[in-house]
Structure formats: structure tokens, C-alpha cells
Amino acid sequence: MAGEERNIKVHIENVKKTYQGRTGEVVALNGVNLDIMDNEFITVVGPSGCGKSTILNIMAGLLEPTSGRILCNGKEVHGTGPDRGVVFQQYALFPWLTVKKNVLFPLQMKGIKGQEAEDIAMKYIKMVDLEKFCDHYPKELSGGMKQRVAIARAYAANPEVLLMDEPFGALDAQTRTQLQQELLETWEKERKTCFFITHDVDEALILGQRVVIMSARPGRIKDIIDVDIPYPRDQETKMSPRFLELKNQIWSQVYHEYLEVRK
Amino acid sequence: MAAKLKGGKTNEKLTNWIWLGISLLCALALWTLLSVLPATARSFPNIFVVFNQIGVMIQRGVLWKDISSSLISVSAGYALGFVIALPLAILMAWYNPVRRIIQPWIQFIRNIPPLAYVPLIVIAAGVGRKPQIIVITIATCLIMCITMYQGIVNIDETLIKAARVLGAKDKDIFLRVLAPASLPFILTAVRLGASCALTTLIAAESTGAFAGLGMRIRSLNNNFETAPMLLYIIIIGIIGITVEKLIQLLERKLTGWQEKREI
Numbered sequence: 001m002a003g004e005e006r007n008i009k010v011h012i013e014n015v016k017k018t019y020q021g022r023t024g025e026v027v028a029l030n031g032v033n034l035d036i037m038d039n040e041f042i043t044v045v046g047p048s049g050c051g052k053s054t055i056l057n058i059m060a061g062l063l064e065p066t067s068g069r070i071l072c073n074g075k076e077v078h079g080t081g082p083d084r085g086v087v088f089q090q091y092a093l094f095p096w097l098t099v100k101k102n103v104l105f106p107l108q109m110k111g112i113k114g115q116e117a118e119d120i121a122m123k124y125i126k127m128v129d130l131e132k133f134c135d136h137y138p139k140e141l142s143g144g145m146k147q148r149v150a151i152a153r154a155y156a157a158n159p160e161v162l163l164m165d166e167p168f169g170a171l172d173a174q175t176r177t178q179l180q181q182e183l184l185e186t187w188e189k190e191r192k193t194c195f196f197i198t199h200d201v202d203e204a205l206i207l208g209q210r211v212v213i214m215s216a217r218p219g220r221i222k223d224i225i226d227v228d229i230p231y232p233r234d235q236e237t238k239m240s241p242r243f244l245e246l247k248n249q250i251w252s253q254v255y256h257e258y259l260e261v262r263k
Numbered sequence: 264m265a266a267k268l269k270g271g272k273t274n275e276k277l278t279n280w281i282w283l284g285i286s287l288l289c290a291l292a293l294w295t296l297l298s299v300l301p302a303t304a305r306s307f308p309n310i311f312v313v314f315n316q317i318g319v320m321i322q323r324g325v326l327w328k329d330i331s332s333s334l335i336s337v338s339a340g341y342a343l344g345f346v347i348a349l350p351l352a353i354l355m356a357w358y359n360p361v362r363r364i365i366q367p368w369i370q371f372i373r374n375i376p377p378l379a380y381v382p383l384i385v386i387a388a389g390v391g392r393k394p395q396i397i398v399i400t401i402a403t404c405l406i407m408c409i410t411m412y413q414g415i416v417n418i419d420e421t422l423i424k425a426a427r428v429l430g431a432k433d434k435d436i437f438l439r440v441l442a443p444a445s446l447p448f449i450l451t452a453v454r455l456g457a458s459c460a461l462t463t464l465i466a467a468e469s470t471g472a473f474a475g476l477g478m479r480i481r482s483l484n485n486n487f488e489t490a491p492m493l494l495y496i497i498i499i500g501i502i503g504i505t506v507e508k509l510i511q512l513l514e515r516k517l518t519g520w521q522e523k524r525e526i
Contacts, residue, residue: 095521096446138522
């Protein structure tokens with residue numbers, strides 16, 4: 001992104017997280033350092049148990065690090081805040097609220113009411129193409145639609161950083177591809193900083209400007225790959241030689257980590 | 264498509280009614296058979312004899328008194344049980360020490376048939392309405408408390424996390440997440456409590472009651488008056504199923520948003 005002024009949005013400094021397991025202390029994360037730039041789309045891959053979700057939860061303020069710190073806009077993160085939004089793998093929609101009321105929830109928490117709240121909610125419901133389902137309950141929606149609502153809800157809160165914890169992990173391949181495409185389009189429009197966790201190397205590559213590869217036990221950053229494939233990207237990008245080359249490079253590292261975990 | 268769906272629904276309703284009719288006819292056939300077989304004829308007078316007893320019991324001036332007395336005891340004990348169970352369940356879910364101290368005893372007492380401790384309560388509280396209400400309160404409170412507690416602790420934690428991330432404070436989480444999320448379990452508890460209140464009725468009215476469905480069955484037993492006994496048994500059954508259906512209606516109205524129905 002030549003010529004673009006880029007500030008550090010999130011600064012992760014020497015973060016360590018340990019917790020008490022049954023057989024003693026488990027080190028989930030150790031010495032994690034990372035700077036995420038403003039407007040950046042960063043994806044994270046790694047074997048299960050590498051602490052991907054732990055780092056996301058610490059960034060969200062849902063967990064406190066054992067040591068080290070995280071700065072968001074230069075301010076140290078303690079607890080959740082309106083500057084950071086999260087999209088969970090399990091959608092986490094409130095099942096007793098309709099689609100529209102789910103999207104209104106963060107606005108009500110901010111004290112935005114009436115027509116203004118309504119307009120903002122509708123804007124994001126339209127963004128994910130669900131205006132016909134405003135008054136439906138989550139149980140009436142498919143998995144893909146539920147995750148669209150969750151994304152609309154996260155956007156309605158208007159965070160500066162969007163943290164996504166394997167959001168498409170529970171979806172079938174087709175829906176996943178479609179949602180990836182939609183997410184890319186939205187990101188290109190809104191340019192919100194995205195921190196996106198996945199276990200799918202293809203997904204990490206098609207979305208991210210940089211791919212962070214994590215190693216397991218203890219979780220740490222093993223490598224960061226710059227994805228020098230221009231946007232807009234689509235499904236055909238996945239056939240391009242550069243994509244396949246990078247995919248190979250990332251996959252071999254992730255696979256190596258996977259073998260380590262199995263030992 | 265909507266019309267077809269609706270048509271399917273009315274069809275289904277009709278089928279349900281037809282099956283209910285068939286089921287009723289089968290029961291009547293069995294009843295008639297029992298009233299004819301020499302071995303069971305004394306215990307099961309036929310339907311005409313039994314329903315004739317409605318008039319007889321009204322003439323004796325006890326039918327309405329028995330029904331209203333039982334309903335008063337059941338609803339008072341049940342309401343009291345609910346009022347105690349709800350805050351207790353919330354306390355148990357909130358504070359670990361409360362749960363650790365109380366839960367074993369709830370489970371211990373719950374497995375003792377109420378009939379066993381009725382004499383102790385009569386000795387302490389005297390005869391009349393008071394011991395009846397106490398017995399029903401104890402029995403319903405225990406089962407409702409356990410059911411509500413299990414519901415509250417099993418609330419999906421991601422919903423709380425999601426609410427926090429979307430800017431909810433503790434008060435919002437309690438009122439807008441925990442309360443609606445536990446409503447289905449509270450209603451399940453209400454339903455189980457109602458059936459428990461009725462099954463405890465006989466024990467509760469063995470406390471030297473002056474009227475009541477349970478008390479009357481015991482006193483009719485002294486003269487082997489099987490026809491009115493059977494009538495009273497059927498009345499208890501009708502009250503039970505009516506209350507259950509009403510609560511189910513309430514459940515569908517209030518918690519229709521649920522993904523799956525439990526118990």
C-alpha cells in the first residue's frame with residue numbers, strides 16, 4: 001500500500017498467558033509480539049491449541065494477559081471496549097431477539113435510540129442482504145445467515161478493530177466462500193482493521209494482507225507472510241501461481257506445527 | 264408455498280385430534296373391560312356408575328369443597344415454592360459457597376417421599392391448611408430450584424461474552440441476557456413444579472385435612488367406595504393435564520424463539 005500513511009492500530013507486546021491445568025501450569029502464549037496497522041486485514045493460522053483464540057480474547061479484553069500488554073490506539077487494553085468488536089465462531093446471536101433487535105443491541109448499549117438507531121441497524125442489515133429477514137428469529141436462519149447477522153451486529157457497534165474468531169469455521173464450503181467474498185467487499189469499502197483467525201490456509205490467504213503463522217505449545221508467532229496479491233481478490237485468485245506458491249509455503253509450516261503437536 | 268405450509272398444519276392438527284379420539288376410545292374400551300372382568304370389576308366400576316357419582320358427591324356437599332380446598336393448598340404451596348426457589352437458584356448459580364452448602368441437601372431431601380416427613384410437619388405445625396401448604400412448598404421448591412439452577416449455570420457463556428463486547432454493563436447482562444436466557448428453564452421448572460405439587464397432594468392432605476381431593480380418596484377408601492374414588496382420581500388427572508397444557512401454551516408464547524424443546 002504505497003503512499004498510504006499507516007499507523008499502528010494494535011500493538012501486542014510480549015504477551016504471555018498461562019493458566020492452571022490439571023497437571024500444572026500450561027503456557028498458552030509466550031512472547032507474542034505483533035503490530036497491526038490501521039486498516040490492515042491480518043489473518044492468523046496455526047494448529048488447534050496454538051493459542052489463536054487466546055490472543056484474540058486478550059485483544060478483546062475478555063481475558064487478561066499474565067504478562068505483557070496490548071495497546072489499541074496507544075491505550076492499554078483492560079476489559080472490553082467500544083473500539084474492539086468480536087465475531088465468534090458460534091455466532092452468539094441472542095436467540096430471543098429478532099435479527100433487527102440483535103443488530104440494535106449494541107446501539108442501545110451506546111444509548112442511541114429511535115430513528116437514528118433504526119437507520120444504522122438497517123444500513124448494516126442491508127449490507128449483509130438480510131432486510132427480508134428483519135423480524136425473523138435466529139432459529140429460523142441458516143448458519144451462513146446467522147453469521148451475517150453477527151457481522152452486521154459487530155459493524156453496527158462501529159468498532160475500529162474487528163476481531164474474528166474462526167467465524168466461518170462451522171459453515172459448509174460454499175457458504176464459506178460466499179461469506180469470504182462478502183467480507184472482502186465490505187472490508188474494501190469500510191477499511192476496518194481486521195484480525196481474522198482461521199485454520200484454513202486458503203481462507204487466510206484469500207483474505208489477508210499478512211498471514212501470521214502460529215506455533216503450538218507454547219503459542220508464539222512463528223512467521224509472518226506478506227501476501228503480495230492485489231485486491232480485489234476472488235475465487236480465481238486461488239488458481240494463480242503466486243497464490244499456490246504462498247499456500248505451499250504456509251501449508252508446509254502449518255503442517256510441520258501439526259506434526260509437532262501430535263508428538 | 265405459504266398456503267401449502269398452512270394446509271399442512273391444519274391437516275396435522277386434524278390428524279392429532281383423530282389420534283386423540285382413537286386413544287380415548289382405546290382407554291374407554293380398556294376401562295369397560297376392567298369393569299367386566301371379575302378380578303378387577305370391584306376396583307373399576309364402569310364409566311356410567313363413576314360419572315353418576317358427580318351428582319352423588321355434589322349432593323353430599325363435598326365435591327366443590329374438596330376441589331377448591333385442594334386447589335387452594337396446591338396453588339398456595341406452589342406459589343410459595345416458586346418464590347423461594349427462584350432467588351435461591353440465582354444465588355446458587357452466582358455464589359459458589361451457597362451452591363456447595365445447599366445443593367447436596369436439596370438432592371438429599373428431594374429423594375425422600377413427602378409422605379415420610381408429613382407426621383413431623385403436622386407435629387410442628389398442627390393440623391389444617393398450614394401443614395398442607397408447607398409440604399407442597401417443600402416438594403415444589405426443591406424440584407424447581409434444581410431445575411432453574413441447572414438452567415442458569417448452563418447459559419451459553421458466549422452470549423455473555425458477546426454482550427460484554429457489544430458494550431453491555433453488568434446490569435444489562437443480568438436483565439437483557441441472563442433473564443431472557445434462563446426464562447425457558449424457569450418455565451420448565453414451573454411445569455415440573457406443577458406436576459410435583461399435584462403428586463404431593465395426597466401426602467399433603469394426609470395431615471388431618473378437613474376437605475380435599477386427596478383427603479377424600481383416603482376417607483372413601485375406609486368404606487371401599489370405589490366409584491367416587493375413581494371419579495376423584497380422574498378429577499386430579501384432569502386438573503394436572505389442564506395445568507400442564509396451560510403452561511405449555513405459555514412456554515410456546517414466551518420462549519418460541521428457542522432452537523430446540525427440552526424435556
